[in-house]
Amino acid sequence: DTGVSQDPRHKITKRGQNVTFRCDPISEHNRLYWYRQTLGQGPEFLTYFQNEAQLEKSRLLSDRFSAERPKGSFSTLEIQRTEQGDSAMYLCASSRGQGSSQPQHFGDGTRLSIL
Amino acid sequence: EDQVTQSPEALRLQEGESSSLNCSYTVSGLRGLFWYRQDPGKGPEFLFTLYSAGEEKEKERLKATLTKKESFLHITAPKPEDSATYLCAVQEVEDSSYKLIFGSGTRLLVRP
Numbered sequence: 001d002t003g004v005s006q007d008p009r010h011k012i013t014k015r016g017q018n019v020t021f022r023c024d025p026i027s028e029h030n031r032l033y034w035y036r037q038t039l040g041q042g043p044e045f046l047t048y049f050q051n052e053a054q055l056e057k058s059r060l061l062s063d064r065f066s067a068e069r070p071k072g073s074f075s076t077l078e079i080q081r082t083e084q085g086d087s088a089m090y091l092c093a094s095s096r097g098q099g100s101s102q103p104q105h106f107g108d109g110t111r112l113s114i115l
Numbered sequence: 116e117d118q119v120t121q122s123p124e125a126l127r128l129q130e131g132e133s134s135s136l137n138c139s140y141t142v143s144g145l146r147g148l149f150w151y152r153q154d155p156g157k158g159p160e161f162l163f164t165l166y167s168a169g170e171e172k173e174k175e176r177l178k179a180t181l182t183k184k185e186s187f188l189h190i191t192a193p194k195p196e197d198s199a200t201y202l203c204a205v206q207e208v209e210d211s212s213y214k215l216i217f218g219s220g221t222r223l224l225v226r227p
Contacts, residue, residue: 042217056212101147106158
């Protein structure tokens with residue numbers, strides 16, 4: 001179990017630029033989640049994948065955001081035309097998909113700063 | 116609307132001074148309640164899952180309990196290395212995504 005890996009750890013970009021983050025979940029986990037966390041707040045749900053299928057998206061996920069999980073392995077989250085309000089920590093989590101509720105295991109996130 | 120409220124927002128303890136953190140929740144049906152620890156610049160680290168009222172879980176100096184409306188995280192004789200933000204999250208029974216709804220956390224500082 002190597003844990004959930006996220007890349008990059010930090011991203012600084014100018015307003016209006018596009019950014020892409022990558023998440024590698026724990027290998028046997030078929031559920032993958034993206035959350036966003038701002039200072040002093042708990043993580044907020046953005047989107048959920050079961051294998052390669054994106055099954056739920058939050059109202060927080062505007063049309064500038066897109067997420068993929070090709071082949072049900074790693075996932076990417078892209079933000080187009082970044083805005084100041086996109087500055088946050090973007091967290092990825094994964095869990096097993098069978099039986100009763102399984103804990104989600106988080107990566108250490110990508111911190112996005114918009115200049 | 117589902118809500119998770121944690122109190123206090125911040126807590127300062129002397130080493131060895133036991134205390135409790137509170138997490139109150141309002142959901143239509145609870146699938147599970149989760150406690151996480153988060154260190155600065157890191158992702159949340161899983162601690163416990165509680166499923167039904169009356170359930171208790173323990174790990175070292177931490178003990179989590181659950182009632183129908185709230186959960187407590189009891190910290191016995193804390194050490195400075197217990198300093199972190201403690202997050203509570205719930206899953207709703209009718210939510211097929213199993214997404215977590217988090218509170219804002221309690222920032223714990225344990226002084227030597």
